Amino acid sequence: MTSIAEKIGELREQLERLERAQQDFSASTRLVEGLRTEAEIRGFELTVDEPRELGGTDAGPNPVELVLAALGTCQEIVYAVYAPRAGVELEGVEVDVEGTLDPRGFLGVSGEARPGFESVRYSVRIQSPSEPEKVRELVRLVEEHCPVLDIISNPVRTSGSAQLNGSPLA
Known part of the structure; x- marks a missing residue:
């Protein structure tokens, strides 16, 4: 099994050979109900909401x-x-x-x-x-x-x- 240090070392070596490197990251979100929203990030789903004292239902951070x-x-x-x-x-x-x-x-x-x-x-x-x-x-x-x-x-x-x-x- 490859260690974190080995994996990062390999990535560093690859990046050092490039003049410029960019990687895009993304998230898609949607308002569900009230102040509760859902986010999808790389196939992971996350509920985001406000605490009750700010008008939400406290269904998530x-x-x-x-x-x-x-x-x-x-x-x-x-x-x-x-x-x-x-x-x-x-x-x-x-x-x-x-x-x-x-x-x-x-x-x-x-x-x-x-x-x-x-x-x-x-x-x-x-x-x-x-x-x-x-x-x-x-x-x-x-x-x-x-x-x-x-x-x-x-x-x-x-x-x-x-x-x-x-x-x-x-």
Whole structure:
């Protein structure tokens, strides 16, 4: 069986031979009822909803909670990918993530409150017998290369379109 380090090493070798590499990721979603939605990602189905106090039925996590979970899980994955490169033996990694959001922005009550997070904080707990300086280097590598941390920390070009009954809205 191929180890994570071997698999990532093979992928790195393939990518180093390319001048440019891009991979598209996608999700399809639909509003089901009330505020409950369903997402399909690579054949996985996920129910997304708002908590009762925000008008939902609490049938699943809400989108901003998924962003927090995405950051935590992405960091854990990047720790697993970079640990061999940093010479760190990982026994475990856990991440707690919190975000502060003012719902007045989302609901259009305040023009001063933004609709998204005002701040996001995370705390990483690493279990490892490795030397602290190697673990510090691993932390640096993760913070430098975590895709979700990059996405939420830096502006990303976005574009969108809308259709009404199958026809583009101008």
